[in-house]
Amino acid sequence: MPHLPPAPDALDLPLRWNNRFATLGDAFFAPLSPTPLPAPYWVGTSAAAARSAGWDEALLRDPDVLQALTGNRPLTGSTPLASVYSGHQFGQWAGQLGDGRAILLGEVDGLEVQLKGAGLTPFSRMGDGRAVLRSSIREFLASEAMHGLGVPTSRALCVTGSDAPVRRETIETAAVVTRMAPSFIRFGHFEHFCHHGMPGELKILADFVIDHYYPECRTEARWNGNPYVALLAAVTARTAEMVASWQAVGFCHGVMNTDNMSILGLTIDYGPFQFMDAYDPGHICNHSDTGGRYAFYKQPNVAYWNLFCLGQAMMPLIDEQEHAIAALETFKDLYPQAFARRMAAKLGFTDVQEAQKPVIEGILKLLAADKVDFTIFWRRLSHWVADSSVKADSVRDLFLDRAGFDAWLLSYSELLTHIPRALAADLMLKTNPKYVLRNHLGEQAIQAARQKDFSVVADLLKVLETPYDEHPDFEAWAGFPPDWAAQISISCSS
Template sequence: MKTLDQLAFDNRFARLGDTFSTRVLPQPIEQPRLVVASPAAMALLDLDPGESARPEFAALFAGHRLWQDAEPRAMVYSGHQFGMYNPQLGDGRGLLLGEVVNARGEYWDLHLKGAGYTPYSRMGDGRAVLRSSIREFLASEHLAALGIPTTRALCVVASTTPVYRERAETAAMLLRLSPSHLRFGHFEFFYYTRQHEALRQLAEHALDCHFPACREQAQPFAAMFREVVERTAATIALWQAYGFCHGVMNTDNMSLLGLTFDYGPYAFLDDFDAHHVCNHSDDSGRYSFENQVPIAHWNLSALGQALTPLVAVEQLRESLALFLPLYQAHYLDRMRRRLGLRTAEDGDEVLVQRLLALMQQGGVDYSRFFRSLGDEPAAAAMQRLREDFVDLAGFDAWAADYLARAAREGAQDESERRARMHAVNPRYILRNYLAQQAIEAAEQGDYGPVRELHAVLSRPFADQPGMERYAERPPEWGKHLEISCSS
């Protein structure tokens, strides 16, 4: 294991030069103190978890010092926001400090969010507030524990530096880790500004650093786009299978690597509602839960448009056409596993759709239903879960078809079935009210609830004695929290 001072840097993106980013130093926040750190994220850098207890740890991730080999850069990009093209965005409150290489040869971007004003801050102050930093930290590490591709979060550092949003708050910084911070919007910026040589240079960089296998293909850029489509389809399928709502699926929030990226007003579904909109600024419902699949497809088409100087349009269309069938295959695979099914049948899609329609009508708790389904033999579970539904006749018909479907797979050992289902159906899920309670405590200087919640969510599939309250049904007030984009 390494200390902070032993991290090895190789800043490949910074070497692309000033066309792609601007050198900016972080602006420190006052009286930094560690809120929470992730041992799992620290392990990605080979960092000794004990390093988080050192005073230097909070100072480093509050902008008070830098590694000698760090090269902090604010990246330039653009993107479509709520369907409208914004010509220049960029890192308005974050800095790519550099790229660390771990003992396995993996590269990890260190991106400090809330690091202060940059040339791309526009009218903003470049700061992040404590509540949004905690929310991103919790979500990043929880999705990773669920097996959903995501950026990671190493730590949150609080301060006394004042910031002003809807109310007076305090600034914080979050250290985000990712193999890459390239977004769809990076390519859009160089396409729409007609900097096609820079566009090619960026695509070459992406191939070399993140898609080396595509170099072996006859048309590497086309192969890269196809892989982006495949990765995005797989990630969105897991979002839908686990009831995750991103909230702001702008193209500048879409990762080239298919990672869940830029957490804002996200939410996991409590009661199942396909129409759920988790961002109170989304008046049209553009980024509702049910729209995430078509929006991902739309965003991929926007990336494809930006790559037209490098790839033939027909090839881009062929790859784009793969998105929906790939998504559906990944989604049905995960939903079968969540239902305890081991094989595939043609009627499985309809079986899932019927269940979701019944859950929608009855306001059934999405996560608890699947976890409970594996707690006991299927027939007994049907009798107990029946009480949560409004359309009892409809549920009875579905239950009969589900039991018949499961029976066609043959007899199962119940302990094996339980273990298999519990391995994909979380006992604990990051509900907004739990995050809100932890945030309110942290804003009063009590970081214990954040740390405990993080620890529980880091093992979402395991029963954790004494932590049952984190698996309870949310209170009614907890189902209706409004989350904004403000940071």
């Protein structure tokens, strides 16, 4: 394995680096150093993410660390590299891809640390290896917001900025996000080695993933003792849970290509994402998605399709097609079960009962028909259940079809009589967030940051880290989006 020569100005921090991915071999990555940016500055930092990674949060105020996490100074013990993978994009085989602007520094206390936007790599293709302030703020806030919601996700340690120009549709400024996850291995890594006829490397990759992240697959008896079938089944289960959590909070990923799918069932690669305002199952958040492949209601089926791509890539290890299909078919039971659990919790029920099904289906139809604000509805319903002095009108007023809502509320109220109302209310207020990262809130943070005012980023982070709390000082952020929010265009460009 080639190594970069040690840098004389490397910053020595009290971090225990473990560069496990770098042991896989030359076929998996290219070693390289980040490309420096001039005059960097802090845009946002997450003390909670720092603590989760074993970092002293004081490091996120250190000017030397600022330089290191912008890519201007190496960190002692890190082994920077860009990994190669392939994948399907918008349903079409795209061939070789790879980390075009993400550089893996290594692993600290079980979390890989990546710099996104740190410059050209051998896999940048026609790109410049940079990320812009706009998209970097969105990814930073979304990562921590999703963690606050309890959705499986990568984390974001910080975002740094520079006034260096970056051309997109217009000239913007550069930024770097430091993001973390137990692993950034994707479905596309497996597709790469299968497509290129490299069964040895495919096995090395699968064994690495099993040994470090799914050790139970070595002893799983269900799949005839085949650890690779067990791995496919385990990834299927985690993916089902992840997507169910998306659907329950109204999250649209926007670009569910196989190279954006985590082998650990984590939400990664926040690009043209959106938390829905008005509930619309057909909502398309990515303006580049002209065919609507990644519309909100299609996300479970797309996840299933992507899992089949992973299964095909693993066939050299699995051998028997029926075993792979059996593992993949578990999605058809696991996803509905995961979604039903989450929807039951949103209604205040600790377990899933058959009688809940028409109530869940009924409210989703009503929400869609009247384009009711998804987050506000569930939060108002939670307060109605929690406080007998709250009138049902606070919820009814969200609907044009008042009679339809009243009929639904009667059915729901009958279910509530079978459980302690206080327990239902407590569960609902811990399940239905008051705050999500709506597009217009992200846009306000971006516009302020462009004027070097990073207070909105900091305040939003504070609220989104605990989105189930009331945060009375930020009540306006829990309200309806302004009319101009509908004009915000989010695409794959970042």
